[in-house]
Amino acid sequence: MSQPAPSVDRATARRDLLTIYAVQALRALLYGFASVLVGASLAHAGYSDAKVGLVFTAMLGGFAVTSVAVGTRGDQIGRRRLYAALFLVMAAAGTVFALTRWLPALILAALTGTISVEANESGPITSLEQAMIPQVAGAARERTWAFARYNAVAYLAGSLGALAAGGPDFFRRFFPAVPASQRFMLAFPVIGVACALLAVRLSQAVEAGDVLTAERRFPLVRSKRKVAGLAGLFAIDSFGGGFVVNSFLVFWFQRKFGASTELMGLVFFFVGLLQSGSSIAAGALANRIGLLNTMVFTHLPSNILLILVPFMPNLWLAIAMLLARFAISQMDVPARQAYVVAVVDPDERTAAAAYTNTARYLVRPAGPALGGYLMQTVSLSAPFVAAGALKIVYDFALLATFRRVRTDQ
Numbered sequence: 001m002s003q004p005a006p007s008v009d010r011a012t013a014r015r016d017l018l019t020i021y022a023v024q025a026l027r028a029l030l031y032g033f034a035s036v037l038v039g040a041s042l043a044h045a046g047y048s049d050a051k052v053g054l055v056f057t058a059m060l061g062g063f064a065v066t067s068v069a070v071g072t073r074g075d076q077i078g079r080r081r082l083y084a085a086l087f088l089v090m091a092a093a094g095t096v097f098a099l100t101r102w103l104p105a106l107i108l109a110a111l112t113g114t115i116s117v118e119a120n121e122s123g124p125i126t127s128l129e130q131a132m133i134p135q136v137a138g139a140a141r142e143r144t145w146a147f148a149r150y151n152a153v154a155y156l157a158g159s160l161g162a163l164a165a166g167g168p169d170f171f172r173r174f175f176p177a178v179p180a181s182q183r184f185m186l187a188f189p190v191i192g193v194a195c196a197l198l199a200v201r202l203s204q205a206v207e208a209g210d211v212l213t214a215e216r217r218f219p220l221v222r223s224k225r226k227v228a229g230l231a232g233l234f235a236i237d238s239f240g241g242g243f244v245v246n247s248f249l250v251f252w253f254q255r256k257f258g259a260s261t262e263l264m265g266l267v268f269f270f271v272g273l274l275q276s277g278s279s280i281a282a283g284a285l286a287n288r289i290g291l292l293n294t295m296v297f298t299h300l301p302s303n304i305l306l307i308l309v310p311f312m313p314n315l316w317l318a319i320a321m322l323l324a325r326f327a328i329s330q331m332d333v334p335a336r337q338a339y340v341v342a343v344v345d346p347d348e349r350t351a352a353a354a355y356t357n358t359a360r361y362l363v364r365p366a367g368p369a370l371g372g373y374l375m376q377t378v379s380l381s382a383p384f385v386a387a388g389a390l391k392i393v394y395d396f397a398l399l400a401t402f403r404r405v406r407t408d409q
Contacts, residue, residue, distance in 0.1 A: 012203050013136040017146060019202055020129055020136075021153050023087075023195045028119040028154040030094075030191045032161025032272075033184075035117040037168075038097065041182040045101040055103075056365075058110035059117070063361040066113030066124040071354025074128060075208040075219055079350065083128050084199035087192045090114035090125075094188020101182075119158020119272075120151060121333065127357050131350035132206040134341045140407075141287050143341075147334035148283025152276045155330070159272020166265070208347045220351040223344040226405065227352045230340060231359035233398050238360035240390030242367015243374075243383040244306065249322070256380055257315035267319055274327045282331035291342065291407065294335040296399045300392065302329035307388035310381035342407035 042052045066086075074082055089112050096109035109115060116122035129150070137146035168181045220227060246268060253259040286294040305325035312318035337353070344352045371383035 010138075013138065013205060016136040016202050016206055017133065019198050020133060021150060023198050024129065024150055025153050025157040026191050026195055026198075027122075027125065028157035029161040029164075030187055031116045031122055032119045032158035032163075033165045033187060034094075034097075034115070035119070035158075035162055036165030037181050037185055038115075038117055041097070041101070041185070044182070047103065051103060055106050055110055056117075058107045059113075059115055060361050060365050062111040062113035062115070063123040064113075064358045065111070067127055067354045067358040067361065070124040070127050071351040071358070072219065074131075074350045074354065075347065079128055079132055079207050080199060080202045083125070083132075083202070084196040086114055086125050086128070087196040087199060091189040091192025091196070094185055094192060098183055098185035098188065119161065120154040121357065121360075123357075123361075124354065127350065127354040130337050130341065130353040130357075131208070132202070134338075134346070134349060135206050135208075136203075140338075140342065144286045144291065144334070144338045145283045147338045148279050148286075151282075151330070151334045151337075152279040155272045155275035155279060159269050159276070162265070162272070163269050208350060220344075220348050220355065223348050223352060226343050227340075227348075227355055229401055230343075230352075231356045233394055233401065234336075234356050235359040235363045236397070237391055237394040239363040239367055240387045240394065242364040243371035243387035243390075245364075245368055248368055248371060248383070252310075252375070252380070252383075253315070253318070256310070257318065259315055259319075267322070270323065271326045274323060275330045278327055278331045279334050282334050285331065286335045286338065291335045291339040292399065292402055295332040295339065296395045298328050298331035298335075300395050302326075302331075303388040303391040303395070305329075306391070307385050310384045339407065343402075343405055 042055060047055075070082065093109035093112045093115050096105050097115065100106070113123045114125065120126075130147075133146050133150060134143050137143040168184050250259075250264045250268075253264055282294060282298070285298070289297070302325050305321055306329070309318055309321045309325065312321050340352050340356055341349045367387075371386070374382035374386055
């Protein structure tokens with residue numbers, strides 16, 4: 001049965017929201033940093049492509065398994081308690097990556113679902129945050145702004161983390177005694193413990209107020225069909241996005257135009273800045289035209305721009321088209337997160353966020369492999385066209401399926 005959400009004064013709610021933002025900033029900074037160092041560490045270990053792929057597959061598999069567990073029993077355990085516990089697990093898993101290159105240990109650490117090379121929307125921790133934010137953000141209009149700021153923080157901190165990841169190699173040129181880059185992943189236990197300490201400061205207001213009984217064994221009943229529909233559509237979008245992940249884009253620009261790694265690193269730093277700004281813009285737009293319209297009508301033109309990237313005649317026009325695409329491609333993210341929690345009851349938010357996120361994690365690994373196959377057997381432009389086409393199908397299907405669904409906004 002459901003109980004009313006605990007009452008909370010606005011000062012406490014604001015403190016909780018700022019605490020979640022602070023945790024998000026620290027975590028995104030760490031994951032942006034790790035996005036470079038994890039790949040570099042695995043490369044220096046001399047693993048084959050298949051073994052490296054196994055580690056990254058374990059990361060995504062860990063996301064899926066742990067997210068399902070969070071969605072099923074997260075509210076029963078308690079959001080604050082589980083939130084802090086996941087950060088302690090992250091600290092331990094990151095320590096493994098910092099201290100060893102033994103493959104079984106790395107795979108086991110990756111399977112915890114707390115190691116990520118994506119600054120935003122990364123695993124079960126994200127699902128908990130997406131469920132907690134509506135509890136303290138206030139009315140629907142403020143909730144949309146809260147999700148916009150939440151994502152802006154992640155993109156900005158993640159881009160700074162990725163930029164900082166070049167620091168160890170840079171300083172080692174002048175100070176050879178600087179430790180190996182792998183050791184800098186000891187930032188995981190430091191930041192993990194700091195985030196856990198912040199997590200336990202959250203008030204009772206972030207909890208769902210939900211009690212599972214013998215009659216109601218699972219937290220998702222009334223909105224099961226809606227969440228299943230959203231999960232299926234989000235899976236299509238994520239599968240399409242998997243064709244053109246950032247690592248693939250770097251490879252493609254080097255293959256097509258001979259772009260240097262340094263140049264592409266700078267490009268993706270500016271991508272993070274654009275995504276941060278566009279998240280704030282998405283909050284204003286969603287409050288004006290609605291969450292679903294924002295999701296669809298910013299995503300559609302970004303997919304057209306994505307299809308056009310490989311047809312640009314030179315490097316700089318291709319980069320300009322890519323940046324234009326990223327300037328609007330992530331505006332649907334805060335709108336999507338706010339939409340998911342707006343179409344379900346408050347006591348179903350943890351499960352709804354976890355299950356829709358899991359659908360995205362499960363299908364994404366297949367995208368890069370198929371994208372590489374298309375590039376090899378069809379043309380260099382094929383992954384972009386396939387990704388854009390799938391995402392356009394998602395946009396129209398989402399609009400057709402959910403345009404009449406009522407939200408609490």
